[in-house]
Amino acid sequence: MNTALRLSVYGAAVLLLAAGAYVAGTSAGTSTGHLRPPPAHAAPREDTPEVRPAGLASTADGYTLEAATPTLPSGAATEIAFRITGADGAPVTTFDVAHEKRMHLILLRRDTAGFQHLHPEMSGDGTWRAPVTLDGGGTYRVFADFTPTGGEPATLGVDLSAPGPFEPVSPQPSRVARVDGGYEVQLDGDLRPGETGPLTLTVTRDGRPVTDLQPYLGASGHLVALRTGDLAYLHVHPEDAPGAGPGITFHTEVPSAGTYRLFLDFRHDDVVRTAEFTVPTTGNAAPADGPAPAGPAARPGPAGDEHSHDEGGHR
Ligand SMILES: [Cu+2]
Structure with a gap:
């Protein structure tokens, strides 16, 4: 190999190395995406703000x-x-x-x-x-x-x-609560993650609609909703104009799919009583800890009526 050829081969090698570096540089920087900095969606998205339920911190x-x-x-x-x-x-x-x-x-x-x-x-x-x-x-x-x-x-x-023993309960999905005094409360409405929706609770006593509910805490009733698993405490807003029943409507938003426990305090005949419900969210996969909901309009059959204060949902 003469000197001129050797130089040109050397030059070509340098060019190839430089070209390779260039290709590597461009592929890392822009072309393939695999080595690029994390795309924008790794940062918090403005369209899905993080929901921080209340009650989880002291x-x-x-x-x-x-x-x-x-x-x-x-x-x-x-x-x-x-x-x-x-x-x-x-x-x-x-x-x-x-x-x-x-x-x-x-x-x-x-x-x-x-x-x-x-x-x-x-x-x-x-x-x-x-x-x-x-x-x-x-x-x-x-x-x-x-x-x-x-x-x-x-x-x-x-x-x-x-201190002391206790038997843990495993509440099963239930939209009907039986309450001491002959009351039954039916919950209608769905919990859909990320959406605010109405929940209506209808109070009957001995099979007849209760139409003389007394105001309690400035409303027709007071509803507390808790997420099972971590007991996140949800905000629940009663309807603006308190009525006397039998229906009481609230608006609530659940932050995630899962199963929620709802506790309605209502006042009748000067006694405040609590009706409790267990409601899986609809519109998402069933939570791992319970059976799949039957559908958006699910109404419990007799099995759904089982949970009440009397038996405490023991299984
Ligand atoms: Cu209170």
Whole structure:
């Protein structure tokens, strides 16, 4: 090989190397996409904002729910005490009235049995207290639902332990609740993830529509919806004009597919009673923890009526 040819071969090799580097550079940068920086959809999408349900944290927006004790006795009348502290650690003592009360306390065992809705009283030092009786042992979730004066409405949650045995319940899908006193409450409407939709609860007593429901907390009734699995606490809005029944309509949005537990407090004959339901979402795959819903217009047959306060859904 003469010198000129050797130089030209060398030059071609350099060109090839350079071309290869160029190709590698372009493929990494723009052409194939495999090596490109993550595309835009890896970042939070503006069209599907993250839904953060309430009640999953004991601290939010500078406010903290502090239980006086981490345990409560079960099987006997006792008292639950707690306070709300602000960002500076000091107890908050001024709250706005919402739904006729400055503090709503929801308490239930973590398996969703034993729902109670309490209205504690606050003493001057910011400690809230309410009488309570826990039926059995277990871990209980306590939600404080309040609006600090000058702040946003908040729902904070904390766990309390109660000594003693208990038999966990596994509520089965049920849209009909039987309640002490001869009441039956039927739930109509679907829970569709990401959508706000109406839920109507119809109260009958001894088979006859109840048309003289009494207002409770400024509405025809009060509905609490919790996601099974983590007890996320959903916002539920009653219809604007309270009626006397038999139908009570609420609007609620569920953040995800799954099964939800709903607790309706209604007042009749001067007694507040609770009807409870177990509703899987529709429009998505069935949750892993339960049978598939029968369809958007699913109505339970006799099997769907099984859950009631009396048997507690034991299986
Ligand atoms: Cu309340």
